[in-house]
Amino acid sequence: MALFHVRMDVHIPLDLDPDVRAETVAREKAYSQQLQRAGKWPQIWRIVGQYSNFSIFDVESADELHEILFNLPLFPYMDIEVTPLTRHGSDVKD
Amino acid sequence: MALFHVRMDVHIPLDLDPDVRAETVAREKAYSQQLQRAGKWPQIWRIVGQYSNFSIFDVESADELHEILFNLPLFPYMDIEVTPLTRHGSDVKD
Amino acid sequence: MALFHVRMDVHIPLDLDPDVRAETVAREKAYSQQLQRAGKWPQIWRIVGQYSNFSIFDVESADELHEILFNLPLFPYMDIEVTPLTRHGSDVKD
């Protein structure tokens, strides 16, 4: 398994059609929740005051992560930063 | 309760006495594990290739977080970046 | 209670309809003043020469701050930077 820290910053164009916007945001939510329930996307937090999140992904490989991210409905409007993680030596969880 | 994302980058001086270094690192580990077990520091990950971690803190207040961070044995050697978090609207955990 | 320092930089698009602009700026002012009077937004200063402000928020939680900021009428046109604060050891105010 491979663990990644991801920051996503969303910049939807101000002139995007409101219906397209609403529909895309709804698809993003459904897509995210499906991956959360599948255990691939175990953590997501909103950054206060930003249209941004910090997320943790727990996937088979970097290849799987790339597929997941490239298929985000909001991907065309996002800046994404990926950081690979490993177990910390002080972590009390085994 | 208040949730924070913290990045810590450790820069121990190369000429620090090895015994002081070892003792400080050991105290840091014990301090961190005590807070993890108390539920204040629920997540800690090593950033691959860096003497750095991403952590999540779940504390009473920003005041409590400040006390915790200022008392880290490695605090004098750290760059610390704190980001306040809130629940994400897509989070499936209630 | 939770104290936050917030910097807001406003970038209204040059081609925004002037009536929409004026109406949005007026709603922003009313919204801000209501929160100031409620004690949630105790300080706001203009940065000289910038369409920007430094503000202090005094709220129940980061969650409440996020709600407040996301509902700013000018939010879609703002860059926002949030910094959590705590009491300074030299502060003469108890």
Add this chain to the structure above:
Amino acid sequence: MALFHVRMDVHIPLDLDPDVRAETVAREKAYSQQLQRAGKWPQIWRIVGQYSNFSIFDVESADELHEILFNLPLFPYMDIEVTPLTRHGSDVKD
């Protein structure tokens, strides 16, 4: 009167003599509190997780502010950023 927003980041050298350090920090505190009581330095907040503060100064002039800052006992160890402020058009305080 002139209003300024100041950020101070303190970097005391790790090898500074502990007595000199303690004595300098104590003088800094006394100096700051004297100016707070005189109304020159009405606000000071600790930035969470940082040896840093945000402060507001309310002085006769930039010349007076410069004198105050240059005489901070910790000045040789500080990075200081000064931003001039003016009244915000939405401020409910007159």
Add this chain to the structure above:
Amino acid sequence: MALFHVRMDVHIPLDLDPDVRAETVAREKAYSQQLQRAGKWPQIWRIVGQYSNFSIFDVESADELHEILFNLPLFPYMDIEVTPLTRHGSDVKD
């Protein structure tokens, strides 16, 4: 009196109507020259190769400077950076 160093970088949109552009630039020039003659804007230099200037303002207060800058005809197209100044200890002018 209060002395400020200001850098202005002008970014007029490429598709601005040429007449509007010419008229705005002409108003900017008249406005600047009126303030120069009034002694408020004693120095202005062009930065070589840039649509930018360095200026010195000599005003009653930061509040007056803000009024002056916000009313620049080119203000909507400018990035402005303000630095408060004080007398230098080596200055031979008394």
Add this chain to the structure above:
Amino acid sequence: MALFHVRMDVHIPLDLDPDVRAETVAREKAYSQQLQRAGKWPQIWRIVGQYSNFSIFDVESADELHEILFNLPLFPYMDIEVTPLTRHGSDVKD
């Protein structure tokens, strides 16, 4: 398998004992060549004019990469930047 792009910038202190320096650099070379021969570190290039390299690592996991990097003899003197890679859709190698 997991593929990573790594940039290493080496900053050996100017006052490091020349024998320690020579011995550490020699150990670094042996360590790197052993990993290259094992297929873990398939590519390494010198950046022209820099004491730096770009490398490709082909490892079991991010955990293995972290072990490898933390044990580099020059690790205490390095800035390391890790980027996870995946197959490019235009790559002719299958």
Add this chain to the structure above:
Amino acid sequence: MALFHVRMDVHIPLDLDPDVRAETVAREKAYSQQLQRAGKWPQIWRIVGQYSNFSIFDVESADELHEILFNLPLFPYMDIEVTPLTRHGSDVKD
């Protein structure tokens, strides 16, 4: 021969005609694969979570590299960073 490390970040405008986009991306792929098969572009990797690649070019000269890059069908939409490489002293490949 001359070896270069190249990073390409692709920013196709969101409002580009979908047919033009698809046709340009297809031409980019064919162009890249022709150069890969000719040995000029021996390595290409996708950066995880980014519309970006790291590539290695093995060409006659910087002049040839410039011709190759300027003729990329996606060149008008790319940020490109070129770094000249040389053999690393620890490289086990002769």
Add this chain to the structure above:
Amino acid sequence: MALFHVRMDVHIPLDLDPDVRAETVAREKAYSQQLQRAGKWPQIWRIVGQYSNFSIFDVESADELHEILFNLPLFPYMDIEVTPLTRHGSDVKD
């Protein structure tokens, strides 16, 4: 004649011998005042809260400016940024 805008940031090492420091600062002041009186260095301002200045130099050539700056007693401790200036089209001084 050639006009230059120069920013100087002074970073005297904390462990410099106090007598050397005082003597160097005194020589800097005398050197600066001699050039001011000669008309080569017509303006110098202190940046509030910084050990820094903005200066204007009015010299024969960039070569003369370089000689002047390289011979500043504090040159070894300074970061210096030089910007060439020309007459601004709105300047009322002819």
Add this chain to the structure above:
Amino acid sequence: MALFHVRMDVHIPLDLDPDVRAETVAREKAYSQQLQRAGKWPQIWRIVGQYSNFSIFDVESADELHEILFNLPLFPYMDIEVTPLTRHGSDVKD
């Protein structure tokens, strides 16, 4: 005489009319070549992989350089960085 190092980065909007683009680029080339032949612009190099150049200008004054740069046909689409030069003490050319 005055010597300057100039970097020009060209960003022609993607939607500029192709005829206007071609005509402007042609005028830029003619303008540059006329100045090269006059000895004012003795060196120009393309930066590999970039729509950018490094140039050397050898002019009467910064004022003349500013006139030259402001009249570049591509000036509205350029970022320009100007650095004043002087003779290097190791230069073998007298």
Add this chain to the structure above:
Amino acid sequence: MALFHVRMDVHIPLDLDPDVRAETVAREKAYSQQLQRAGKWPQIWRIVGQYSNFSIFDVESADELHEILFNLPLFPYMDIEVTPLTRHGSDVKD
């Protein structure tokens, strides 16, 4: 042949033995002049107000450039930035 633009910024430690410093600077000058006379280093300019130079190298390959730079007597004290160049389409020199 291969053409490179190189920027060198020199940071000699303030506490370097003056004789070592003088001897190293003298060797640097001799080394540079030998390469200039050999046609490998055809241009070198001092950046005004900086202990820095812009240089042009005209060498067989990036490998040769790397050898030249790594053997600069001041290399341990330098930040070096290398940019590959190619002929500009507007260059009147054939």
